[in-house]
Amino acid sequence: MHHNLQSITLRDQLKRDYPWTTAPLIVGAPMRVMSGPEMALAISGAGGIGFIGPGLKPESTAEDLETARSIIFSSSSSSSSSSGIRTLERDVLPIGIGFQLWNGSLETSAAAVGKYRPAAAWLFAPRDGLQAEVNTWTVRLREVSPETKIWLQVGTLQEALDAVQSSREGGKPDVLVVQGAEAGGHGRATDGVGVITLIPEIADALFGNEKGKNGMIPLFAAGGIMDGRGAAAALGLGAAGAVMGTRFLAATEARISKGYQDEVLRASDGGKNTLRTQLYNHLRGTLGWPEQWSPRTVVNQSWVEQQAGVGFEELKKRHDRAVSEDGGSKAWGPEGRTATYAGAGVGLVKSVEDAGAIVEGVRGEAVGIIQGLQELAKL
Numbered sequence: 191m192h193h194n195l196q197s198i199t200l201r202d203q204l205k206r207d208y209p210w211t212t213a214p215l216i217v218g219a220p221m222r223v224m225s226g227p228e229m230a231l232a233i234s235g236a237g238g239i240g241f242i243g244p245g246l247k248p249e250s251t252a253e254d255l256e257t258a259r260s261i262i263f264s265s266s267s268s269s270s271s272s273s274g275i276r277t278l279e280r281d282v283l284p285i286g287i288g289f290q291l292w293n294g295s296l297e298t299s300a301a302a303v304g305k306y307r308p309a310a311a312w313l314f315a316p317r318d319g320l321q322a323e324v325n326t327w328t329v330r331l332r333e334v335s336p337e338t339k340i341w342l343q344v345g346t347l348q349e350a351l352d353a354v355q356s357s358r359e360g361g362k363p364d365v366l367v368v369q370g371a372e373a374g375g376h377g378r379a380t381d382g383v384g385v386i387t388l389i390p391e392i393a394d395a396l397f398g399n400e401k402g403k404n405g406m407i408p409l410f411a412a413g414g415i416m417d418g419r420g421a422a423a424a425l426g427l428g429a430a431g432a433v434m435g436t437r438f439l440a441a442t443e444a445r446i447s448k449g450y451q452d453e454v455l456r457a458s459d460g461g462k463n464t465l466r467t468q469l470y471n472h473l474r475g476t477l478g479w480p481e482q483w484s485p486r487t488v489v490n491q492s493w494v495e496q497q498a499g500v501g502f503e504e505l506k507k508r509h510d511r512a513v514s515e516d517g518g519s520k521a522w523g524p525e526g527r528t529a530t531y532a533g534a535g536v537g538l539v540k541s542v543e544d545a546g547a548i549v550e551g552v553r554g555e556a557v558g559i560i561q562g563l564q565e566l567a568k569l
């Protein structure tokens with residue numbers, strides 16, 4: 191009985207929607223600034239779906255999409271086209287783009303999506319956590335680019351129900367990314383749980399008894415997936431594919447400082463050494479995140495000293511000094527002071543590899559595990 195395994199049920203649909211991909215689907219998350227066009231294209235080029243993250247300013251999105259397009263054009267004229275590049279025939283870029291709604295600009299984003307037509311737009315974190323804002327973005331982006339699939343990242347059953355059942359006409363997402371508590375970067379501040387329960391509960395609530403009532407929306411698992419074991423587990427839970435963020439921080443193409451990347455390789459024991467706090471947003475001057483979300487980061491001196499009672503003003507001074515001195519080489523690491531957003535699975539990330547090799551390695555390992563488990567079922 192495979193009826194609850196989306197990776198099998200939706201295989202043909204996903205192949206139609208993302209024709210350059212290979213099952214099982216591995217997705218690179220849109221990490222703010224760190225997931226740039228080079229990484230997104232490398233992930234898609236290996237048969238996954240690479241997302242560009244939100245940039246420092248709303249205008250950065252169009253610049254990144256322009257870069258992606260020119261890389262595709264230059265490689266398709268100089269070498270025989272890879273499968274990803276062939277989708278240009280439909281004028282759709284074989285990558286996705288991520289948006290954070292609460293501080294994003296819908297009109298700037300819509301202009302970029304309309305011009306470049308990425309295959310997918312990933313929405314996250316509406317103002318005040320409200321589905322109404324998600325609806326507005328979804329409807330507008332579909333107006334400017336009907337081919338662009340709308341992905342929405344949620345972290346609770348309620349958010350999933352709101353997205354599917356309370357979305358206004360034309361506002362239902364094409365994909366729900368179900369983000370578990372282990373996830374790096376921003377996620378549910380206080381009411382997150384792991385994907386091992388969240389995916390099946392959302393699947394049952396949406397598609398359970400009354401099959402077809404909500405159609406079958408692909409669920410993609412995010413949070414804590416670092417290798418083929420996690421990806422195979424996600425598929426076993428019923429997800430259509432697996433999303434990784436933290437693992438791609440250790441890709442050669444990631445737009446990340448060396449000190450940050452070194453810390454991702456070094457850190458382990460994520461339950462003990464990562465946590466969710468707004469402290470690092472505030473130290474970096476990012477204010478205004480809706481209270482529903484806070485970022486998971488690797489612990490360093492700023493947190494340790496805050497716990498010991500050092501006041502924010504002093505922490506900020508020490509933070510700014512660490513970031514500006516010695517080219518920022520002291521910003522990260524256990525003695526460092528700045529944000530090191532990464533997931534609870536950070537201890538499983540051991541080396542820097544090309545993003546394409548990561549996709550192929552994780553996919554191959556997942557397939558091997560699934561084949562291996564078939565032996566168990568024969569007994």
Ligand SMILES: Cc1cc2nc3c(=O)[nH]c(=O)nc-3n(C[C@H](O)[C@H](O)[C@H](O)COP(=O)(O)O)c2cc1C
Pocket residue numbers: 219220221222224243244288289290312313314343369372373374375376412413414415433434435436437531532533534535
């Ligand atoms: C450094 C970092 C930055 C992130 N930035 C964003 C973002 O801008 N928008 C978004 O929707 N998700 C963002 N995420 C969350 C990812 O979309 C995804 O849910 C998460 O990385 C999955 O968990 P993992 O890190 O354990 O793989 C970020 C994650 C990390 C680690």
